[in-house]
Amino acid sequence: MHEPALVDDVTNLLSGAAVVVDMTVGGGGHASALLEAGVDRVIGIDRDPDALAIASGRLARFGERFRAVHRRFSEVEEADVQGPVAGVLFDLGVSSLQLDRPERGFGYRVQGPLDMRMDSSDRPSAAELVNALSELELADLIFRLGEEPRSRRIARAIVRARPIETTDELARVVVGAVGRRPGGPHPARRTFQALRIAVNRELEELAASLPRAVGFLAPGGRVVVIAYHSLEDRIVKRALRDDERLSVLTKKPVRPSEDEIARNPRARSARLRAAERLGEAA
Ligand SMILES: C[S@@+](CC[C@H](N)C(=O)[O-])C[C@H]1O[C@@H](n2cnc3c(N)ncnc32)[C@H](O)[C@@H]1O
Numbered sequence: 001m002h003e004p005a006l007v008d009d010v011t012n013l014l015s016g017a018a019v020v021v022d023m024t025v026g027g028g029g030h031a032s033a034l035l036e037a038g039v040d041r042v043i044g045i046d047r048d049p050d051a052l053a054i055a056s057g058r059l060a061r062f063g064e065r066f067r068a069v070h071r072r073f074s075e076v077e078e079a080d081v082q083g084p085v086a087g088v089l090f091d092l093g094v095s096s097l098q099l100d101r102p103e104r105g106f107g108y109r110v111q112g113p114l115d116m117r118m119d120s121s122d123r124p125s126a127a128e129l130v131n132a133l134s135e136l137e138l139a140d141l142i143f144r145l146g147e148e149p150r151s152r153r154i155a156r157a158i159v160r161a162r163p164i165e166t167t168d169e170l171a172r173v174v175v176g177a178v179g180r181r182p183g184g185p186h187p188a189r190r191t192f193q194a195l196r197i198a199v200n201r202e203l204e205e206l207a208a209s210l211p212r213a214v215g216f217l218a219p220g221g222r223v224v225v226i227a228y229h230s231l232e233d234r235i236v237k238r239a240l241r242d243d244e245r246l247s248v249l250t251k252k253p254v255r256p257s258e259d260e261i262a263r264n265p266r267a268r269s270a271r272l273r274a275a276e277r278l279g280e281a282a
Contacts, residue, residue, distance in 0.1 A: 002095040004029030005226055005267035009254050010089060011037040013224050013274050017086030021045065021216065023073040023209065026095040028055030028066075034089075035062045043081055047072045047119045047200075051097060072119075074208040076216075084218035090225040092206065092232050094118070094196065096266065106196060108171040108188040114164060116192075116199045126195045127165050135159045145203075145231065146194030150178045154191055167192075193229065206232060210239040214246060219279030222249070226272045233271050246275040 015037040022031045025044030052068045059066040105115030114127040139155035157177035174188040227233040253271035
């Protein structure tokens with residue numbers, strides 16, 4: 001099960017909407033809460049066919065009020081959303097359904113193939129990337145997308161240990177390169193984040209999708225975005241602030257409470273921003 005982050009904030013912002021496009025439906029947690037809160041219809045997008053199957057099963061009880069669409073959110077079209085909508089939600093990153101399944105190859109704590117593709121028909125996989133890039137390219141990627149200060153040392157160790165085919169091999173190589181502080185975060189965390197973002201082209205997807213999503217909104221409609229690291233949050237902040245069609249509703253990002261973090265530690269880094277489409281309602 002994936003525990004959705006900031007679910008009350010999302011439902012408060014979007015519950016008045018007739019139709020919401022959930023661009024990252026995942027396990028259907030937010031979608032289910034929105035349908036329960038009175039949203040008439042939710043169109044659920046995801047690039048991961050396994051996630052869509054799970055969401056469709058979970059939301060079957062809502063009948064025609066839920067519709068699943070297999071797409072990257074950068075490729076969602078007018079025909080998928082069927083006219084102006086009152087709400088668009090992005091809950092970025094990966095779900096627990098992906099992270100906790102060893103065979104998907106996202107986790108540094110579980111043993112699996114080094115894959116990390118949200119849609120397994122996409123290329124390259126993380127193993128292909130790790131085994132093909134030069135040391136300099138790897139160091140740059142881990143520095144930029146993982147914000148990892150020890151990227152050069154890690155890249156050198158990776159290149160020496162290649163080929164690397166599994167998550168646990170990669171985690172061991174990183175620990176070997178930079179050591180492990182007792183009680184500290186796992187040293188491979190940032191390297192795995194960098195590879196995941198690169199494999200799924202997450203920042204490009206996000207930058208391309210936000211203006212498109214605003215185009216689907218009816219006047220008065222809202223876009224709500226939850227980001228989980230500063231690279232994403234920076235793109236969201238600028239895109240909402242600089243879009244002349246929008247008025248920003250969140251001066252500062254909304255963060256989860258201590259209670260929520262205690263219940264759902266994966267919500268720890270969540271930052272929600274929201275904006276409303278300007279213009280006369282029809
Ligand atoms: C954090 S999870 C969403 C969880 C969901 N809100 C819930 O309550 O269960 C993010 C989901 O977005 C999907 N995703 C990430 N990037 C995507 C993209 N560019 N296009 C479509 N889906 C994407 C992932 O496959 C994943 O299922």
